[in-house]
Amino acid sequence: AQSVSQHNHHVILSEAASLELGCNYSYGGTVNLFWYVQYPGQHLQLLLKYFSGDPLVKGIKGFEAEFIKSKFSFNLRKPSVQWSDTAEYFCAVNRGDTGRRALTFGSGTRLQVQP
């Protein structure tokens, strides 16, 4: 069975600092990768996704993620965070070949950006 690890559970940054959130998955086959964000009081929203092609994926609100197949990683980055980025971030994968289509989520990273 696949699993997803997010190593940072709680991150506190000042505005304008750079952000990198780690995500590693365990599945040797084809995977599709996602980052979701949940702002306080809101529903989960898709930041970006990777299915194939260029391993550097650009998403909404200035976020990007890089798929490194050899490291089973899909880290999320943003060069300069804003207070409005305060939220919980979830990495998720599903299998791109056969089997379960539903997402397997990491435990989430709570980001707090201080003004």
Place this chain on the structure above:
Amino acid sequence: EAGVTQFPSHSVIEKGQTVTLRCDPISGHDNLYWYRRVMGKEIKFLLHFVKESKQDESGMPNNRFLAERTGGTYSTLKVQPAELEDSGVYFCASSQDSYGNYGYTFGSGTRLTVV
């Protein structure tokens, strides 16, 4: 387009009672998923409908949980009888295709508290 709607947003019930959660997916989305997040842990898959059929129900915790999707439109998730460990946030998501090529759209969730 309207998003995924879940009802109720909050529910507090006593142990042993029955609760029914409802999810209205985006119109035209054949794929509907239920997930649950318990006490700050990871979001876990419960089951996946394709139209009215259960494609994958491997995540359902036990037979106290019953999900239906009559006519392939809205879905209900019934917990009967509820236990304390059923407390958590229940999310519903829908998608056009099962791989999530266009992403999965999530509802705001139902926060269930069993006392």
